[in-house]
Amino acid sequence: MVNDNFKKGIIIISLFMILVGVVACVNAADDNSDITMMTLSKSGLVIHYPSNWGYSESTSNYSIMALSKLDSVDSFGIGQVTINVEKKPIEGDFYTYVNDTYKSMEKDSSFDLVSSGGVMVGNIDAVEYIYTSTQNGVEKEHKAVWFEKGGQAYVLLYSAPLQDFENSLYVFDYIISDIQVT
Numbered sequence: 001m002v003n004d005n006f007k008k009g010i011i012i013i014s015l016f017m018i019l020v021g022v023v024a025c026v027n028a029a030d031d032n033s034d035i036t037m038m039t040l041s042k043s044g045l046v047i048h049y050p051s052n053w054g055y056s057e058s059t060s061n062y063s064i065m066a067l068s069k070l071d072s073v074d075s076f077g078i079g080q081v082t083i084n085v086e087k088k089p090i091e092g093d094f095y096t097y098v099n100d101t102y103k104s105m106e107k108d109s110s111f112d113l114v115s116s117g118g119v120m121v122g123n124i125d126a127v128e129y130i131y132t133s134t135q136n137g138v139e140k141e142h143k144a145v146w147f148e149k150g151g152q153a154y155v156l157l158y159s160a161p162l163q164d165f166e167n168s169l170y171v172f173d174y175i176i177s178d179i180q181v182t
Contacts, residue, residue, distance in 0.1 A: 065084075
């Protein structure tokens, strides 16, 4: 008798959890129903991004396009969750250039390299660096993907405060997987 009641309780709890999961999925789908994909094309790159992100300004002289998650823009108009695309002329070996960039960062105690390795951007060999930084008391995580085309180094850099990094990483990963390099 007790065993049967226990089994019924487990079944009721399981069904309740499934129902909660279905409701959560439906609500999540409703929250994103007004998001469309936008296109940005510049300097030989074409990217697609969700409409809850918008074009923004960058402080880098090499920036060719920059996006911010719209709900992360602070009272000063600066995006806290950003994707910046830069294009830099290089001389010499691409991999030496990129690795030297991070060697100099390692000397700065406000940066901490988490990982690095080879990846692909379309059919182009690329290098990925993940690191954290602390600036003005804000700790951020960054994921940078570098590739070379026509003597130019391109870097796509995703940056977000530590607590927000994982939440929007899928947007950056989508852009990397879908990018068109002409």
